Amino acid sequence: MEQKDKIIMLRIAEALLSHYKYSINYINQENTEMLLSNFNNDTYPLIRLSISDQQPSLHVLEVSQKSLMAQKTILREEKLQRLDIIVNDTNLVSTTYRFYINERNKNDALLLAAFPKLENINYEVKDVMSEYYDIARKISKTSATVKRNVTVFNHMKGTWTFIGVSVVMFLVSLYVMTLSTYPTTYMIFLGGIYVPFIQGAFEVWRFLTAGFIHVSFTHLLFNVLAMFNLGQILEKVYGTKHFVVTVLISVITGNLFVYIAENDAAVSVGLSTGLYGLMGLIIVYLIETQLIKVPAFRTQILLIFGINFMINFMPNVSWLGHLGGFVAGVMCGLIFSKKPSWNTIKNNAIISIAMFAVMLGYLGVTRQKTKNFYILSDQDSIEVARKLRLDGYAEYLEQKMTEFYLGELQ
Numbered sequence: 001m002e003q004k005d006k007i008i009m010l011r012i013a014e015a016l017l018s019h020y021k022y023s024i025n026y027i028n029q030e031n032t033e034m035l036l037s038n039f040n041n042d043t044y045p046l047i048r049l050s051i052s053d054q055q056p057s058l059h060v061l062e063v064s065q066k067s068l069m070a071q072k073t074i075l076r077e078e079k080l081q082r083l084d085i086i087v088n089d090t091n092l093v094s095t096t097y098r099f100y101i102n103e104r105n106k107n108d109a110l111l112l113a114a115f116p117k118l119e120n121i122n123y124e125v126k127d128v129m130s131e132y133y134d135i136a137r138k139i140s141k142t143s144a145t146v147k148r149n150v151t152v153f154n155h156m157k158g159t160w161t162f163i164g165v166s167v168v169m170f171l172v173s174l175y176v177m178t179l180s181t182y183p184t185t186y187m188i189f190l191g192g193i194y195v196p197f198i199q200g201a202f203e204v205w206r207f208l209t210a211g212f213i214h215v216s217f218t219h220l221l222f223n224v225l226a227m228f229n230l231g232q233i234l235e236k237v238y239g240t241k242h243f244v245v246t247v248l249i250s251v252i253t254g255n256l257f258v259y260i261a262e263n264d265a266a267v268s269v270g271l272s273t274g275l276y277g278l279m280g281l282i283i284v285y286l287i288e289t290q291l292i293k294v295p296a297f298r299t300q301i302l303l304i305f306g307i308n309f310m311i312n313f314m315p316n317v318s319w320l321g322h323l324g325g326f327v328a329g330v331m332c333g334l335i336f337s338k339k340p341s342w343n344t345i346k347n348n349a350i351i352s353i354a355m356f357a358v359m360l361g362y363l364g365v366t367r368q369k370t371k372n373f374y375i376l377s378d379q380d381s382i383e384v385a386r387k388l389r390l391d392g393y394a395e396y397l398e399q400k401m402t403e404f405y406l407g408e409l410q
Helices: 002-020 058-071 109-114 116-120 128-149 157-179 185-190 195-201 206-212 217-261 272-288 295-311 319-335 340-365 375-387 391-409
Strands: 023-027 033-037 046-050 082-087 098-101
Touching (some): 002 023, 002 082, 002 128, 109 116, 157 185, 157 206, 157 375, 185 375
Parallel strands (some): 046 082
Antiparallel strands (some): 033 046
């Protein structure tokens, strides 16, 4: 019976490895106890598999405690626990953090709600020796595949995507420079914040694309390094979806601030609006987890903010864009909060964001039309479009900008 339970335990482990991205932290020599981990699973970051209902081994307890304590400085869940799955007939009562599995109790609703693929586990064992070695080989193969797939890229897909888009756009800008006459044309053509084209040609997509265009290699390098440093922490904490949403909303909000309030800015570009959004997000996270009270964290965050605050006083830096991104990041952090005591703040944040979005939309639509004309830059952008055989876009721009300037001169 023990050998049969081992086989079923290994089958469950293989399903968790292949379908739910768990990895093996520990397995004893007798193959009667295993510890699996997946810290992207907020509910069950650790799973202990065993064929015995006895207390976990000291090694499992030690590994579990160290792993969970380490993750509490990263994850925002207040109660991280280990899930035990026991493969035997000792007890058929399941609780939130303990499941007992055997042939008669293989369809536990709570367990299948968390891991539906376990319903397909085969609990029948005909040839103990043959099936034991088969599942052991399969576990070894699956575990090796999981280890190969658990790379920096997997944990930072959003971060690497933003970095990749920024680098590609910079390479494209180098080519566009060779087709243009004026030094700012590539920023205008590729989608920087440029008021005449937004107002005259209704190119509202610039509020997003401006975030991925950079003035120089140095500008790109600083923003890419900052994105990497913030991304490796925040994307793990909030997940790729929330991380990406925060960056995109912060880029758009920051560029809206620039468009609405900076009348003299000719062109505005850069990922710093999104980076300030991430800084707003990390502030909320540190306060929510109370890590702000830890001197090491507090010193580090004050240093980061001090440096970035001083950057705002440098020439050609849009502090309004940074402010808009930061506000958006704070709002996103409040909405993404999982702290029960913050539910009221979270609900108020949702209402505030809705009102804030309406206000920005109104100010954007009613913004006074620009009195600054850059006809030579406009014409250069149109010529670049023609050189790239984008004749339809060139004709559209020429028509819309002619109508815009004539309307302003009348």
